[in-house]
Structure formats: structure tokens, C-alpha cells
Amino acid sequence: MQRYKAAVAYDGSGFSGYQIQPRGRTVQGEIEQVLQKLHKGEVIGVTASGRTDSGVHARGQVIHFDSPLQLSGDQWIKALNSLLPDDISFLRVEAAESDFHARFDATKKKYKYFLYGGLVRDPFKRHFAAHVRGAFDVKVMREAAEHLTGTHDFTSFCSAKTETDNRVRTLFELDIQDHGGELELTFIGDGFLYNMVRIIVGTLLDAGSGKLKISDIPGILAAKDRTMAGKTAPAEGLYLWEVYYE
Amino acid sequence: MQRYKAAVAYDGSGFSGYQIQPRGRTVQGEIEQVLQKLHKGEVIGVTASGRTDSGVHARGQVIHFDSPLQLSGDQWIKALNSLLPDDISFLRVEAAESDFHARFDATKKKYKYFLYGGLVRDPFKRHFAAHVRGAFDVKVMREAAEHLTGTHDFTSFCSAKTETDNRVRTLFELDIQDHGGELELTFIGDGFLYNMVRIIVGTLLDAGSGKLKISDIPGILAAKDRTMAGKTAPAEGLYLWEVYYE
Numbered sequence: 001m002q003r004y005k006a007a008v009a010y011d012g013s014g015f016s017g018y019q020i021q022p023r024g025r026t027v028q029g030e031i032e033q034v035l036q037k038l039h040k041g042e043v044i045g046v047t048a049s050g051r052t053d054s055g056v057h058a059r060g061q062v063i064h065f066d067s068p069l070q071l072s073g074d075q076w077i078k079a080l081n082s083l084l085p086d087d088i089s090f091l092r093v094e095a096a097e098s099d100f101h102a103r104f105d106a107t108k109k110k111y112k113y114f115l116y117g118g119l120v121r122d123p124f125k126r127h128f129a130a131h132v133r134g135a136f137d138v139k140v141m142r143e144a145a146e147h148l149t150g151t152h153d154f155t156s157f158c159s160a161k162t163e164t165d166n167r168v169r170t171l172f173e174l175d176i177q178d179h180g181g182e183l184e185l186t187f188i189g190d191g192f193l194y195n196m197v198r199i200i201v202g203t204l205l206d207a208g209s210g211k212l213k214i215s216d217i218p219g220i221l222a223a224k225d226r227t228m229a230g231k232t233a234p235a236e237g238l239y240l241w242e243v244y245y246e
Numbered sequence: 247m248q249r250y251k252a253a254v255a256y257d258g259s260g261f262s263g264y265q266i267q268p269r270g271r272t273v274q275g276e277i278e279q280v281l282q283k284l285h286k287g288e289v290i291g292v293t294a295s296g297r298t299d300s301g302v303h304a305r306g307q308v309i310h311f312d313s314p315l316q317l318s319g320d321q322w323i324k325a326l327n328s329l330l331p332d333d334i335s336f337l338r339v340e341a342a343e344s345d346f347h348a349r350f351d352a353t354k355k356k357y358k359y360f361l362y363g364g365l366v367r368d369p370f371k372r373h374f375a376a377h378v379r380g381a382f383d384v385k386v387m388r389e390a391a392e393h394l395t396g397t398h399d400f401t402s403f404c405s406a407k408t409e410t411d412n413r414v415r416t417l418f419e420l421d422i423q424d425h426g427g428e429l430e431l432t433f434i435g436d437g438f439l440y441n442m443v444r445i446i447v448g449t450l451l452d453a454g455s456g457k458l459k460i461s462d463i464p465g466i467l468a469a470k471d472r473t474m475a476g477k478t479a480p481a482e483g484l485y486l487w488e489v490y491y492e
Binding site: 009010077086090121122123 | 255256303323324327332333334335336337365366367368369370372
């Protein structure tokens, strides 16, 4: 058996999330079904760096799987992509050490969030960026973001349904680029809690629209209370962009 | 009654084309249905600069319609876009002269066509750009394009189903930009025949891949025979970008 490490992109808009489940179309389900075809009916399980929710995209989700087949990266890509539906695509496949683990070995992750303002919604972005109706001040959002980088207990910034007890995470970078009214927010951290990026985006928008003061942010962090932070921003703006390994 | 001129964007991937028809979802059908709602059941017909085929997009389709309502541009945009499905969006609405005609008054049109190469197809582009598997030489495509600009009988470059007798058109510009392997082709002309942009793209790809010599192009034009030109490139790469008026 050979362990393989692969990077996968998917448009999340047609999926009930990454993780396989009894009902609904999932990314994992589609990939495992194709791997099974390529292995004459043998079930090949895949393990990802983490789940993504319904409607959330990936530009560089990383998975691993074991296979008796000895194929090159390009051979895997051709075989898998020709059988997969066109909203999932393998970008890279490479042989890995037998103990490589897509989830446990990940040291950092990069997410991006895209949003745009203005009166007119863009039909080409409806699945790919969030449309914000009100005005927002990017400079204020950047100042608010500075309070969130570093190591914090992010309990206020994760779903109340989060099962992890340790909610301390380090956000190395939270950068906001303004491309003529479309914002590109980049998050790099050692780990992200459930809905953490989307709740941070919702809170930054509250700051940017004046609903919240920048000086409120430290208190929200200290409160460790989800109800203190902003709304969860919509799924369609969120992309798992890259997963880092040693 | 006031005549209005409007610019409309739509993602064509969910439509059986622009023009209303007995079966299938159409852009015109959706717009007229919403206008009827805004006019308490009264039927308001819309006239476009021209049709677009199934799967073809618009960034700036222009239409006109008559209405007894006196609304500002922003009021129309808010009223229409809040009722329209999210794959159609009104960008601009303005009062026009009572004899303005979206089709007959159009003097030029701009189309764009997006395509990309490489082994890996991009799931985010599956409805928005054509994926070309083989290699193509952009420099050769640009040289081939030079033979097509100017005034020509484009019979070889339109569908055999074209009903128009006069197939002489002027292509003012055919520009090809290479954004790191993704090509953006821009066409500006005084009018375009049925499938003309897509057949030109297919022919340029034949030149770029060596299937056709650049010096063959004048002969293909002279033959006035559709079977001499390349294949019709896929709909998903094509956008009606702008319609020009005096």
C-alpha cells in the first residue's frame, strides 16, 4: 500500500459540505465513490485536513488516502478528474510517507473571505462572495482586525455548537485588501474553530459599519460568550485556501 | 408612458438563452414576469439588443421597455433586483427618448471570450470560461486574428442556420490578452452573426494548436463555407460585454 497526499479544489455551492453524511451530496462522498471505481469496487477512505461547511469552497483542501496502485501525480489527476463531477478537481497528488496525516500533521491553515458592497448585487458572484448592502469603512475594519491577531481564547468567535474544549488559537495574520470595493480577507492561523472565520468577518463588518466600536473588541474576546460577537457571515464568501505542513 | 433603457447582467448557466420560449427558463421570461408584478398584472414587454444563446453570459445586455411608472434609476434597480432571481441583475436604468430602440439603435457591440489551458480544470470556472486541453500558441492566435479584423463576408464564420442574407460585418477589434494561461479575447464589431464569436474562437484555437496555418484564414473567409472554419467554441466562455449607442 502507498499513502498519497493530494490537494483538491471544489466549488462548495453544490455540496452539503465536505464530510460524508447519510443524505446530501458531499465532497468526500464524491471522491470516495470515484476512488472505489478506480479500485474495482474496493472501498478507499480519504482523510481531510478538516471539514468545510455547506456552501464553503476550497482552493487547496488537503487529503490523504492509501492505495495499492502505483501511479504518478499526473496519472492520478487524469484518472480522478475524468471521473469526478466538474465542481471538484484534484490539483496535485504525490506519494507521502506512510505515517503522513492530512489532519494531525497540518501546522497552519489559510482561509480567504471575499465580500463586496454597493447597491447592485453581481449575478456572477452569487455563490462566490458575500454581498453586503450597507456601507463599511475598510480602515476601521483593519484596526479592529489588529485586536484579533495573536493568541487568544476565541470562544466568543466560534459557534456555540463547538465541541472542542480548548478554544485558544493563534491568528498569525488577518489581512484585508480592498480591490475597488471588493474586499479580500486573508486569515492564517494554527487552527480555526467552528465558524470562526465567518464570525470574525461578521464582527469586522459590525465595526466597519459603526455598529460596534473598535475598543469593544478586547471585551468581546474576554467575555468568552458567542452572543457578544457579530453575526456569522454567509458561507459563499469563504474559501479554505491552503493547508501548511512541516 | 415613459420609455426606459436598462443595462442587465446575467449568469447564463441557468438559462435556456435570453429569448422567451414555450419551455425552459429564459432571461426575458424572468424579467417580464417581474415587470408584470410591478405593474399589477399588466404585461410589459421588453426588447433587447439581441439574443444570447443557452449558457452565454451578459455583463451589459441592453433592453428597453415602456412603463406608466415614473421611477428613478435607483428605484427601478431596487424594485427589480429585489424580485428577480439572483442570477439576473439590473445595473443601470434611465429614462430614454420615446423612439429609443435597444436593437435598431445599437451601433457596436463588445463580446469577450475567456478560455484557459493546462491539465487541471478549475471547478470555479466550469460555467465561466472554456477549458482547452491541448496546447495553444497565443502569438500565432494573434497573427491569425489580424486576418479577421476589418470588413469581411463572415459566412464561413457563422452557423449554417443563420437567417440573415447579408453576412458582411466589420470587426473593429479582436484583441487577445494572456493572463498567465487564461486568455481574454475581446471582440468589438458593428454586428455579430449567429455563433460568429464562438466559431472565430474555435478557428483561432485551430491556428494556435497548429491544426490550421495562418495563411489558410483568407481562403476560409473567401470560401463562404461554414465547414471550412473551426468548431464552435463552448458557450460558457462567452459574454455579451457592452452595447454601444450614438
